[in-house]
């Protein structure tokens with residue numbers, strides 16, 4: 143359940159009156175999602191998703207909405223905000239920062255990805271990384287190497303001994319991450335199966351840009367590989383992996399340094415989501431009534447990458 147803030151009909155009618163989107167027809171809360179309050183909103187002129195931001199402040203939200211608008215304007219099928227009559231994307235509703243985002247067609251992927259879907263995600267991520275070179279706003283990541291180190295330290299005492307030893311060793315290896323010399327720029331940084339919408343094998347949209355930040359481009363690719371390219375046992379699957387990578391590499395080839403550090407970055411991406419899920423499980427945030435995603439899925443992927451480095455040689 144993810145409606146933390148109830149919006150009254152009168153309030154919504156007044157809010158929509160500030161946009162040129164016609165009159166309210168209907169609205170309903172969206173149960174998916176964890177962070178924010180979301181409603182589907184239908185007006186006489188279109189379909190939208192109204193998001194009330196529960197954790198972010200105005201300053202950083204401006205950045206996210208600019209990222210979404212930028213990618214949309216560069217041909218990436220991204221969720222993007224509607225501007226109100228004053229040209230503003232970010233507004234206030236029920237005391238929360240709020241945006242009216244154009245509703246995209248399609249559905250999230252809630253089973254293992256098809257090869258066609260892996261191909262689409264690989265290609266679009268390559269296109270995003272090329273287009274993103276022209277995006278000039280900067281935002282440091284909140285889930286980077288420093289965060290991984292400090293979060294791991296707070297979690298270590300809550301873990302079993304065998305896991306603790308592995309985590310300590312991984313942190314030692316990961317100490318090289320922050321100073322790698324890899325291409326970087328604006329990234330989605332959370333491009334999971336539930337953050338892309340599909341109609342069959344056709345990508346209709348990318349949503350949830352609220353972890354967008356400056357990161358190594360390779361990290362963005364690693365996040366996607368770790369989630370999309372797994373089989374029903376949750377382990378990396380060669381065919382899905384090869385398909386996603388080949389479609390990515392058709393758009394952007396990897397530098398030598400990227401190739402040399404692929405395993406380290408795949409591990410960093412697995413570590414980030416293992417730690418954030420563990421943190422949500424061990425220290426749940428007050429007032430959040432949603433499902434907690436299983437940390438073990440990423441412990442398993444991290445262990446896999448430590449033992450079986452994925453190659454970059456494809457046939």
Ligand SMILES: Nc1ncnc2c1ncn2[C@@H]1O[C@H](COP(=O)(O)OP(=O)(O)OP(=O)(O)O)[C@@H](O)[C@H]1O
Nearest residue numbers: 172174175176177178191221243244245246349350
């Ligand atoms: N622009 C959009 N078009 C169509 N559907 C959308 C759009 N934005 C969000 N949705 C729907 O709303 C659901 C919740 O959105 P989202 O995943 O962004 O939630 P959140 O709470 O903001 O983020 P998170 O899942 O990271 O906690 C999505 O699963 C999707 O079904």
Ligand SMILES: N[C@@H](CCO)C(=O)O
Nearest residue numbers: 332334415418419435
């Ligand atoms: N995509 C994340 C949640 C948002 O960061 C996960 O699956 O753990």
